[in-house]
Amino acid sequence: MERFSQSFIFTTKEVPKSAEAQSHILALRAGLLFMVSAGIYSYLPLGYKALRKVEAIIRKGMDRYGAQELFMSALQPIEMWTKTGRDKDLEEVMIRFKDRKQRQLCLGPTHEELITEIVKRYISSYKQLPLILYQIQSKFRDEPRPRYGLIRSCEFIMKDAYSFDADQEGLRQSYEKMHSAYQDIFKECGLKFIMAEADPGAMGGSLSHEFMVPARIGEDILFACPSCGKYFKKEGACPRCKKALREEKMIEVGHIFQLGTKYSIAQEAFFLNQRGKRLPFIMGCYGIGVSRVIAAIIETNCDEKGISWPKEVAPYDAILLVLEDKLTSEALSVATNLEKNQGLAILVDDRGVSAGVKFNDALLLGIPYILAMGKNYMSSKKIDVERRKTREKLTCTPQELVRFFQDEYSR
Amino acid sequence: MERFSQSFIFTTKEVPKSAEAQSHILALRAGLLFMVSAGIYSYLPLGYKALRKVEAIIRKGMDRYGAQELFMSALQPIEMWTKTGRDKDLEEVMIRFKDRKQRQLCLGPTHEELITEIVKRYISSYKQLPLILYQIQSKFRDEPRPRYGLIRSCEFIMKDAYSFDADQEGLRQSYEKMHSAYQDIFKECGLKFIMAEADPGAMGGSLSHEFMVPARIGEDILFACPSCGKYFKKEGACPRCKKALREEKMIEVGHIFQLGTKYSIAQEAFFLNQRGKRLPFIMGCYGIGVSRVIAAIIETNCDEKGISWPKEVAPYDAILLVLEDKLTSEALSVATNLEKNQGLAILVDDRGVSAGVKFNDALLLGIPYILAMGKNYMSSKKIDVERRKTREKLTCTPQELVRFFQDEYSR
Numbered sequence: 001m002e003r004f005s006q007s008f009i010f011t012t013k014e015v016p017k018s019a020e021a022q023s024h025i026l027a028l029r030a031g032l033l034f035m036v037s038a039g040i041y042s043y044l045p046l047g048y049k050a051l052r053k054v055e056a057i058i059r060k061g062m063d064r065y066g067a068q069e070l071f072m073s074a075l076q077p078i079e080m081w082t083k084t085g086r087d088k089d090l091e092e093v094m095i096r097f098k099d100r101k102q103r104q105l106c107l108g109p110t111h112e113e114l115i116t117e118i119v120k121r122y123i124s125s126y127k128q129l130p131l132i133l134y135q136i137q138s139k140f141r142d143e144p145r146p147r148y149g150l151i152r153s154c155e156f157i158m159k160d161a162y163s164f165d166a167d168q169e170g171l172r173q174s175y176e177k178m179h180s181a182y183q184d185i186f187k188e189c190g191l192k193f194i195m196a197e198a199d200p201g202a203m204g205g206s207l208s209h210e211f212m213v214p215a216r217i218g219e220d221i222l223f224a225c226p227s228c229g230k231y232f233k234k235e236g237a238c239p240r241c242k243k244a245l246r247e248e249k250m251i252e253v254g255h256i257f258q259l260g261t262k263y264s265i266a267q268e269a270f271f272l273n274q275r276g277k278r279l280p281f282i283m284g285c286y287g288i289g290v291s292r293v294i295a296a297i298i299e300t301n302c303d304e305k306g307i308s309w310p311k312e313v314a315p316y317d318a319i320l321l322v323l324e325d326k327l328t329s330e331a332l333s334v335a336t337n338l339e340k341n342q343g344l345a346i347l348v349d350d351r352g353v354s355a356g357v358k359f360n361d362a363l364l365l366g367i368p369y370i371l372a373m374g375k376n377y378m379s380s381k382k383i384d385v386e387r388r389k390t391r392e393k394l395t396c397t398p399q400e401l402v403r404f405f406q407d408e409y410s411r
Numbered sequence: 412m413e414r415f416s417q418s419f420i421f422t423t424k425e426v427p428k429s430a431e432a433q434s435h436i437l438a439l440r441a442g443l444l445f446m447v448s449a450g451i452y453s454y455l456p457l458g459y460k461a462l463r464k465v466e467a468i469i470r471k472g473m474d475r476y477g478a479q480e481l482f483m484s485a486l487q488p489i490e491m492w493t494k495t496g497r498d499k500d501l502e503e504v505m506i507r508f509k510d511r512k513q514r515q516l517c518l519g520p521t522h523e524e525l526i527t528e529i530v531k532r533y534i535s536s537y538k539q540l541p542l543i544l545y546q547i548q549s550k551f552r553d554e555p556r557p558r559y560g561l562i563r564s565c566e567f568i569m570k571d572a573y574s575f576d577a578d579q580e581g582l583r584q585s586y587e588k589m590h591s592a593y594q595d596i597f598k599e600c601g602l603k604f605i606m607a608e609a610d611p612g613a614m615g616g617s618l619s620h621e622f623m624v625p626a627r628i629g630e631d632i633l634f635a636c637p638s639c640g641k642y643f644k645k646e647g648a649c650p651r652c653k654k655a656l657r658e659e660k661m662i663e664v665g666h667i668f669q670l671g672t673k674y675s676i677a678q679e680a681f682f683l684n685q686r687g688k689r690l691p692f693i694m695g696c697y698g699i700g701v702s703r704v705i706a707a708i709i710e711t712n713c714d715e716k717g718i719s720w721p722k723e724v725a726p727y728d729a730i731l732l733v734l735e736d737k738l739t740s741e742a743l744s745v746a747t748n749l750e751k752n753q754g755l756a757i758l759v760d761d762r763g764v765s766a767g768v769k770f771n772d773a774l775l776l777g778i779p780y781i782l783a784m785g786k787n788y789m790s791s792k793k794i795d796v797e798r799r800k801t802r803e804k805l806t807c808t809p810q811e812l813v814r815f816f817q818d819e820y821s822r
Contacts, residue, residue, distance in 0.1 A: 008479050010533040042483040068419050072453040075566045097508045099553050118445050122421040142510050155486045
């Protein structure tokens, strides 16, 4: 249980003119983010709570499929990158500098090269495969056009995973696992997403899939068949339905790649197979834009009043508005009870501001359940309950509230 | 329950010659760390598990005293630093570069300037104070002499906290809270530490305390009275006991500062007091070297065979050695039971290597309890149990094992 009056939560109406996307405007208005400079953001406590919930969902999803978490350095010596030639390919966005000893370093915009060096050091036999490693970490890119807040920024949090297999069939299986993990993860984050076959581009390799969330501010474009609903990368007509495809904008939240041997050959990362033959690892890589997931969730879960967090990623489970000063201690005990008995995280709005301000802020912050103790409680011990998403209202006693939340969370 | 044969855990005898400190050698030998380049490390899965345990202890300790977690950007515009003049003070270690738009950026070696900008944006009244904010984040320093692995590296994880108060008495109370939090945290991490009054140095401000762990490889020096055991910053004789002080080397794991108004005045961060007067925030800052805590734990919890993790930060609670192939499935079910019923994290060593290798690796990895199922189990269903720290041995049945761990963890 936390008290609003003592929490670092601040709502505001002012946002910089540069904020165009609804998710960006709302993240600033609800005090989730602080803009340090163009394309550079800090997560304030409320935003960080949501971020940690998304991270926990990702960890659970990855671990379920046997992926193992590590944490690589952001600093990387440039020599790794010259081996694969990607110091050139990514030159535009890579942040590079020399340290005091004239050592050429970069801030990893991604980690294929480093993970390949790590795996090469420890894995020498097919018996030690398959292997999937992942990390959740800040990435840095000298972005030419930072925009839309967390959608395209210079410093952002990514989950990047890498698979190592002995053969193509192994890669297919690892890829399939990550494909399933991603579906679980985005579903649990409350995102309506679609999957589309994609162009591997600068990553190299053959097969690749993107996970996309349809949104007005999306920067990727797909073409949807109005009849069967299938998505295509190119415009034209649906090959099956013959209907003209419609353009739809998408936010890319995940991208998985069958890399093959591009990195292992360039970096001489080999293992011995059953017959003692030296072969390059068959690799895959799997990214989730963690900060971007937050933006996509807000973008697709909001209305004119504010954010409407899906339950699984909400920074708090419920907000309890105290509308009469003398009810404060009773409200605190109701909240403490809900926390103790049901493990719910409750924000108690005990600030000395009007009921109108409290309701408006509650709608803006988007916590899934808005509880209010005011006149109804004074006269008949009834708490007003509102579901943020649907705006449905009901009233119940503190005892009934326990049952209410049991039902809501068992769905 | 995890199987060693499927885990990214690799022990080795080879370590680079540059590794002098016992903690550095053991972290490399036990496969906790991968050295990317001099002074740059990646945490492998086993090391990352220990790191996450330390982070969880820190979060619990900070939250208990009302500190709120956020996550600031590593990228910072240099203008913030010119306000306080610290772009000059920290010039030597600060990593600076221009982005494609010629914007001057640095990788924050610390975050006093940025947190002051954040708090200034949201806090305008004494009513919103006191306030303690913290983060756990990678920091970057162009270290002149990286050494001892995680003790002094170019990229490291820090917990940095900042307090904001309306007056000196408020600062005293915030400082006192953090002083208590640090004692809780280091104690729970299994560190034997001492506190010493220190010189605030480049941070500015008045009062400052260091938290030090006595260790052979320590880079800080204190002087201890052999009679009363009190510590002093300068050599000479104990003022009370009159005994000559003895030099002791220390690893600094935490440092807390009463900063006062150095940053708030330079950055014009003001609030209104009860009488409507505009005053600068009174600040404190509080750091824990998280990576360094890991190094200090290993350095002071090891013997000639390897690491001996304190229970609270061990990457696994127990390791179960399967010494007969045909016992594998039975071992897995014993481990699964311990996990389900007692919430213990068990690593099952099911590798096809000799008993000698398994025991040696178990001692090296330092997991607190070493269980073994071999001949004793075949003949009389007895599991051999060894406490890693004390090397005490006993035997018990799987049923007795449940009681054993209940007793061990209720201490």
